[in-house]
Amino acid sequence: MQWEVIRKHQQDVAGANIQDYEASIAAFSWAREQAQLDGLPKGGLNIAHEALDRHVLAGRGDKLALRWIGRDDRVHDFSYADLQAAANRFANVLARRGVGKGERVFSLLGRTPELYMAALGALKNGSVFSPLFSAFGPEPIKARMTIGAAKALITSETFYRRKIEPIRHELSSLEHVFLTDCSDDPPVGATNLTAAMAMEQDSFETVWTVPEDMALLHFTSGTTGRPKGAVHVHQSVVAHHVTGKLALDLHPGDIFWCTADPGWVTGASYGIISPLTNGATLIVDQAEFDAERWYRILEAQKVNVWYTAPTAIRMLMKAGAGLAKQFDLSNLRFMASVGEPLNPEAVIWGVEAFGKPFHDNWWQTETGGIMIANYRSMDVKPGSMGRPLPGVTASIVERSRDGKIREVGKPMAMGELALRPGWPSMMRAYLNEEERYRKCFAGGWYLTGDLAMRDADGYYWFVGRADDVIKSAGHLIGPFEVESALMEHAAVAEAGVIGIPDAIAGEVVKAFVALKEGAEPTEALRKELLGHARKRLGPAIAPKDIAFRKNLPKTRSGKIMRRLLKARELGLPEGDLSTLESEEQ
Ligand code: ATP
Ligand code: MG
DSSP states (O other), X not given: OOOOOBOOOHHHHTTOSOSOHHHHHHHOOHHHHHHTSOOBGGGBOOHXXXXXXXXXXXTOTTSEEEEEEOTTSOEEEEEHHHHHHHHHHHHHHHHHTTOOTTOEEEEXXXXXXXXXXHHXXXXXXXXXXXXXXTTOOHHHHHHHHHHTTEEEEEEOHHHIIIIIGGGGGGOTXXXXXXXXXXXXXXXXXXXXXXXXXXXXXXXXXXXOOOTTSEEEEEEOOOSSSSOOEEEEETTHHHHHHHHHHHTXXXXXXXXXXXXXXXXXXXXXXXXIIHHHHTTOEEEEEOSOOOHHHHHHHHHHTTOSEEEEOHHHHHHHHHHOHHHHHTSXXXXXXXXXXXXXXXXXXXXXXXXXXXXSOOEEEEOOTTTOSOOEEOOTTSOBOTTOOBEEOTTOOEEEEEEOTTSOEEEOOSTTOOEEEEEOSOSTTSOOEETTOHHHHHTTEETTEEEEEEEEEEOTTSOEEEEEEGGGOEEETTEEEOHHHHHHHHHTSTTEEEEXXXXXXXXXXXXXXXXXXXXXXXXXXXXXXXXXXXXXHHHHHOTTTSOSEEEEOSSOOBBTTSOBOHHHHHHHHHTOOOXXXXXXXXXXX
């Protein structure tokens, strides 16, 4: 099916930060953008200064920085000045205990206010902040804290007793543990954070850091294998700021909701840093996904800009557009999605449910910020990730027989998505994995490991991860295309597609499908889906087999783990499962 282009109109362009894409590209310079930020004396730069101090110094301290909504609907507001004061207290707590510049501060917290104070306080202190996803068990925590040489950890007493105490003796670098909800009888070797912060001043002079000082350590999602620790520096704040402004259309005073957990890179870059540098208010919901609750928050908080993910959008689709329409969502100006390919069906559904499309954008833990996006003022081609950010050079490349990398010029030719290094938030290393890092670069390009195509208008189309692409009878088949075709069927909630070995074709396509509520996994439906896919895709690309699953295996950051579907199907070792979300079969 050819999806119709969603045309943008005058009201989409009016006030948008990008008015004319080509003109923005031509006029763009990273240096000029950096000059919009304060910086520190003598060429210094610190993320937390740009996120907090800059606003307070400019007299904007009373603006709302963070509205935290508890699981029980309690609301706690922090102005920029409040958040700065809390971050300062935390920085003082660290400094008093000798946790210094470049040393690693980890967090293992749900979405509580302390997480935001700790992230910004650690950065103010010149320390490196590394957030762990709160549902990790002891083993993945140990692995990451060991790689990162954690010196301090901030967590809750419950998590501490359950997940840290059993491994504490193995965490040789760990000197300080701070507990956010400490009981009267705290565990030995842990500090009551509330009491410690209460003893400190709420002023703190942000530690002088230079742009290349390490600031953040983010572990990848582990979708394709063992997670990697991507190192980011203070310079990345320039990209966080600019991409929030251009790709998410953030304006000062916007109410912004990023639904990603700060345990992953999206939740830190766009759930903390970018909205603050842009002077927006960030909404944080402590609770887990619930369609009705989410609509209630969008309505009650008058959210203007909403950044979410395909898995969540598919769950909202499951609940139906009718539910969305029961709420007044007229404040929503811009909706964006990241993390996985966004099926055209989901983009269009946005129009049905909200009167505007979801805008897909693409990036990775490694890139530290959005690299390719659909912009508010630019026509949307459903199924496309959009076009590169101003200041970002992207291309489609392939490796020729002699091992050289060359650009694939022809429109819609498949190749690896590559980026020219040089934007501020590019990772500077995979911590302790020099060889793995080096292998990401060739011919002057950073090779992303994703396959994609570029059309004649310069829009990029995701095909699949290089590891997931299926080679069948001379065709290269991207799982995304097959999954999107299946998603068009009214009974399908989610699809994951893999290749399985075949004596004749090399590989054949197999699909795993989770159904919408009310649909029965019958043989008749299976045949119907096979027929639907065959009609949509042709026999060479359509799945030869479809299996029903209650759920598909996903990473905790919400990505379908095709490698696990494959390993299970073929009886192969399942590999690193540290980021696998617990499954209900
Ligand atoms: P690992 O590298 O450990 O296997 P991961 O690649 O899932 O895990 P992340 O850095 O969180 O870790 O995810 C980045 C990847 O997610 C991209 O390389 C791409 O495969 C996928 N992705 C992100 N956004 C999009 C998008 N808009 N469309 C398609 N794929 C996307
Ligand atoms: Mg990756």
